[in-house]
Amino acid sequence: MTDRAAAATVVRPVTDAWPRRTRLVEHSILPGLGLSLGVTLVYLGVIVIIPLTMLALRPWELGLDGVVRTLTSPRVAAALRVSFGVSLAAALTNAPLGLLIAWTLTRYDFPGRRLMDAFVDLPFALPTAVAGIALTTIYAPAGPLGALAAKIGLKTAYSPLGIFIALTFIGLPFVVRSIQPVLQDLDRDVEEAAQTLGANDLQRIALVVIPALAPALLSGVSLAFARAVGEYGSVIFIAGNMPLKTEIAPLLIVIKLEQYDYAGAAAIGLAMLAISFGALAGMNAVQIFLARRGRA
C-alpha cells in the first residue's frame, strides 16, 4: 500500500508537461520500425489471421447447439481423442529419442555422421503421402516390419499404433533440430565443472545437460505435437480409418467437406484450433518459465 502510494506521487502530473504526442511504441534507435511492423501485420493478417477468423466464424451457422451437437457426436469426439492423444504420445516419445539422436550427432564423430544428419531432415522433405505409403508397405501385416511385429502379437498398420508410427516419423526432425544447436553451443566447461565436483556421467547429463536443453526440448516437442495434430497425408494410408477407432480429425474434416457439410467441418476445425492453441500456449508458458530461470 505505502509502496504504491509512494510510487503514485512520483508520477508527473500530465498537465504541467509540454503536450506530448502519445506514442504506441517506445522510440527505438533502430530505424525501420514503421515499415517492418507494417509488413509484419499485413503478412500475418493475410496469411494467418484472416483465414483463421473465417474458420472461427463459419461454424456458428449451425447455431450454438448445432456446434455442440457436432462436436459431441461419438464419431467426432473419438476422432479428436485419437488425433490429440496419439499426437501427444508421438511427441513425447520423440522427446527422449530425439534428444538421444541429437546427442549422438553432436557429441560423437563417426563415419557417416553427416549422412545420418541429413537423414533426420527427410521427414521434412518427403511428401507426406509418400511417407504414408512407404510406412504402410513396411508395417502392413505382410510387410517386413509388420510381419515381425505380428509375430509378437502386435498389429502395427491399420491400428492406433500405425498412426503413432506415422506421427513419430514426421515429428522427429522438429525435436532433433530444436535441440541440436543448443547442444552444440553448450559450454563444455560446465560439464567439466560437474565432473570435477564428483558427478558421474548420469548425474552430469541429468542435472546439468538436460536442464540446459529443457527449453529447446520443450519447443521441439511443441512443434512436433502441433505438426502431428494437423498431419493428414502420412496417416490416412497407415491408419485404416475406421470410425471411432482409427479415424483422425483432419480426415473427418475432409469427409464432412465431401458431404458439403462445410459448417460441420469448420466446427471440427475450430475445435482443433482451440485445443492446439491451448496446448501450445501452455507449453510456451512452461518454456518461458524455464528460459527465464536461467537468464533473468
Added chain:
Amino acid sequence: MSLQARDKEFLALLGPSGSGKTTLLRVLAGLEKPDAGEVRFGGEDFLSLPVRRRRVGMVFQHYALFRHMTVEQNIAFGLTVRSRREKPSRADIRARVADLLSLVQLEGLDKRFPAQLSGGQRQRVALARALAIEPRMLLLDEPFGALDAQVRRELRRWLRELHDRAGVTTVFVTHDQEEALDLADRVAILKDGELIQLGAPNEVYEHPATPFVFDFLGQACRLPGVIEAGRLRIADWESAAPKDAPGGPVEVFFRPDEVDFAPVDGAGLAAEVTGVAQRGPDVRIDCRIEGHAMELIGHGPTLPIGVAPGLSVRIKPFRPQVYAAR
C-alpha cells in the same frame, strides 16, 4: 618437464598463450590425458583416477556455473551428487553452504541465479562451489581473465587471503605477469610446453633466467654490449660486469624504470631525449641511445634533472641483466 607443487603452496603457471599452461592444469584435473609422463599426488598415482575421484576444485575462466540452479544449489552441487553413503545430511549441506557463502562474502545471495550476479560475484560462487568438496588441490584457470581491472585487483588480494586461511594447495594459471608476481608463492614460467624458470616472484623478476623471461615479466630495454676482462662495455660506456656474466658479445637487458640519469658531461650512456610525456603517476621519456629508440620511465611528477626534449643526457642502468648474444 617436471614440476612439483609444495603442500599448501600457491603456485602460478605463467606463460604466453599457447605455452601449455592451461593444458598442464587440465592434466592435473584429469580433463585431459597426457601422452606420456606421470602425475602424482602425495604418493598416489593421479592418472589412474578419473576426474570425479580426484577431488580437485577447479575454477574456470568463464565461471562455468550451472545457470538453471541458484547460488545455493550451485555451491551444494558437489555434495548433493555424492553417493548416499557419503552424502552429508540436508542440514549439514545447508550449514556448509552458509559457511562458504560467508567465506566468499556473498551472504544473502543464496537464492539468486547466476545471471543475476556480477562477474566478480559469479567467480566467487564458482570458487565457493569448488571449495565445497574440500578439495585436495585448487586449480584456477585464468579465473580473473573475464573481469575488469578494478575487480580483478580486489579479487586477487581476496583470493590470496582465502588461500592462506583455507590452506589448500593452489595452482593458478595466468598470462598476466603482474597477477602471478603479486599472488603466488612461486611462479613457474612456461613457454612452448617447457618449464623455463621456477622460483619465488622476486627471484624470477630480479634474475630472469633467459631473455624471454625478462621480456615476459615486464617492459624491457635491450642493447648490444661486450664483456671483456670483467668489464661490460656498451657503446662508449664501461662499467663493472655483473658477476657470473658470460664473456664476449652479450645482450644487455634492463627495465625502463631502473635507470639513473646524469648530466651530459657525466658518466653513462649517451642518450638524446626526443619526447617527454606525463602518464598518470609516471613520466615517459622517449630517447635515442646508440641509434635505438627507447622508452624510459621516471617515477613521480618531476622530471629527472637535465631531462627535456632535445637535450642530451647520460643514463646508467643500475641493474642490468646480461645474456650471451645469440
